[in-house]
Amino acid sequence: MAKLITLFKLLPKAHQLALTLLSLFTLVILMLPSEDALASKQTPTNTKANIDFTEDDLLFARSNPSPLALEARQADSVDADMDTFGNQDLLLNSVQAQIRAKKQQLRAADDDQKNVEYFEVVNGDTLGGLFSRAGLSAKDVFDIANLPLAKKNLLKIIPGEEIAITKSPEGELSEVSYRIDKVSTLVISKNDSGYVEKINTKEIEIRSQYVSAKIKSNFWNAAADAGLSANHIMQLANIFAWDVDFALDLRRNDHFSLIVEQEFADGEFLRNGNILAAEFVNQGERHTAVRYSDGEYYSEAGNSLRKAFLRSPVDFKYVSSNFNPRRLHPVTGQVKAHRGVDYVAAVGTPIKSAGRGKVIEAGYNQFNGNYVFIRHNGTYTTKYLHLTKRNVSRGDSVKQGQIIGTLGRTGRVTGAHLHYEFIVNGVHRNPRTVSLPKSDPIARSEKQKFQRLSQDLMAKLKQNQQVQLASN
Numbered sequence: 001m002a003k004l005i006t007l008f009k010l011l012p013k014a015h016q017l018a019l020t021l022l023s024l025f026t027l028v029i030l031m032l033p034s035e036d037a038l039a040s041k042q043t044p045t046n047t048k049a050n051i052d053f054t055e056d057d058l059l060f061a062r063s064n065p066s067p068l069a070l071e072a073r074q075a076d077s078v079d080a081d082m083d084t085f086g087n088q089d090l091l092l093n094s095v096q097a098q099i100r101a102k103k104q105q106l107r108a109a110d111d112d113q114k115n116v117e118y119f120e121v122v123n124g125d126t127l128g129g130l131f132s133r134a135g136l137s138a139k140d141v142f143d144i145a146n147l148p149l150a151k152k153n154l155l156k157i158i159p160g161e162e163i164a165i166t167k168s169p170e171g172e173l174s175e176v177s178y179r180i181d182k183v184s185t186l187v188i189s190k191n192d193s194g195y196v197e198k199i200n201t202k203e204i205e206i207r208s209q210y211v212s213a214k215i216k217s218n219f220w221n222a223a224a225d226a227g228l229s230a231n232h233i234m235q236l237a238n239i240f241a242w243d244v245d246f247a248l249d250l251r252r253n254d255h256f257s258l259i260v261e262q263e264f265a266d267g268e269f270l271r272n273g274n275i276l277a278a279e280f281v282n283q284g285e286r287h288t289a290v291r292y293s294d295g296e297y298y299s300e301a302g303n304s305l306r307k308a309f310l311r312s313p314v315d316f317k318y319v320s321s322n323f324n325p326r327r328l329h330p331v332t333g334q335v336k337a338h339r340g341v342d343y344v345a346a347v348g349t350p351i352k353s354a355g356r357g358k359v360i361e362a363g364y365n366q367f368n369g370n371y372v373f374i375r376h377n378g379t380y381t382t383k384y385l386h387l388t389k390r391n392v393s394r395g396d397s398v399k400q401g402q403i404i405g406t407l408g409r410t411g412r413v414t415g416a417h418l419h420y421e422f423i424v425n426g427v428h429r430n431p432r433t434v435s436l437p438k439s440d441p442i443a444r445s446e447k448q449k450f451q452r453l454s455q456d457l458m459a460k461l462k463q464n465q466q467v468q469l470a471s472n
């Protein structure tokens, strides 16, 4: 050691200072906690103490110098001589900069490891109660509850939800955050002039997914087993509601495939989006649908799927015995062709007008029970019998899909059902098979754009179907 000091003394003054500073710097760096060690710390109070400690330590090193530092001190005060050494000035600055940088790193890590506590809303909780558990002052509660976004979102918190509260190392409230939903978080933070609030929104990522199924027992089960949500199942039925009677016309081995959108935020599933394309094969007949940018569905060739009439005035989900076309007639107890179609469902099931038109009759008699007749134009009339309740009166205009009453068992019937008739030019026709006027195709100006989209989506469907076939 003595030799080292002698050697040190032989060095030019500038070098002595440089060495001293370097050793000081090394000492400081060694004494600062590593980032890894810091990252595992839970409370900023400790972190802050560490930083203070290293500052103190630096001072300590200066006032109780090591032999090397003492030499430097004896030669001259570090501070006093800073300006007289050109290179050393740079060196010192660089050392100080490095210490500063190291401290900044620590503070940044500190920010990541803020003193956050999560408070769960319990039964019968109020915002005031929760804040008081969190140790906030009455003034904090008052100030926060008066911010517009906080008022809107925090006052309707429900049990099970969480509010995150961040405090400064001194224990003062610095931030309140509340996850409004999977995408939005309300953040209220304290600054010099009071509280500021904002809503942070995550970016939504849309993924498309292929789904397919073959019907074994009924449509709903097949679709649900394939992973479709209730919402997507109804969407799919509604898309083809003009072409397929989902209540009565589905058969075993009918099959369908579709591409659906799903929304994610940060890899977390948010919600189902639109059905982009679908194919439905019903009793060997293939129907296709492509969603265009106007939100409407067209066949792959570009014909609108909307038609003047729905195939069924009752949603399939209410109708029993999907696969029993030779079901006994609810009136006579015999298998019998009659002038209408019977939908067997629970009393109270909503009945929709199959198309736009005018109510020409709405009344009651002993045979029909409560009934509604709708004239759609000079050619078409539809009739709805045995209702529990009529929602429309004679002379009313109705829209397609409008609920005109509820299914019942009024009139001459043995069980609850809707008797539905479809009359074309005065002749009763089967509403499930009658050919309906073709709907409008996509506008000529949109045709090219639509065709590109349609080809692309249909190719994707086909590709997935083939992959599936190959893997079966």
Ligand SMILES: [Zn+2]
Pocket: 338, 340, 341, 342, 418, 419, 420
């Ligand atoms: Zn009938």
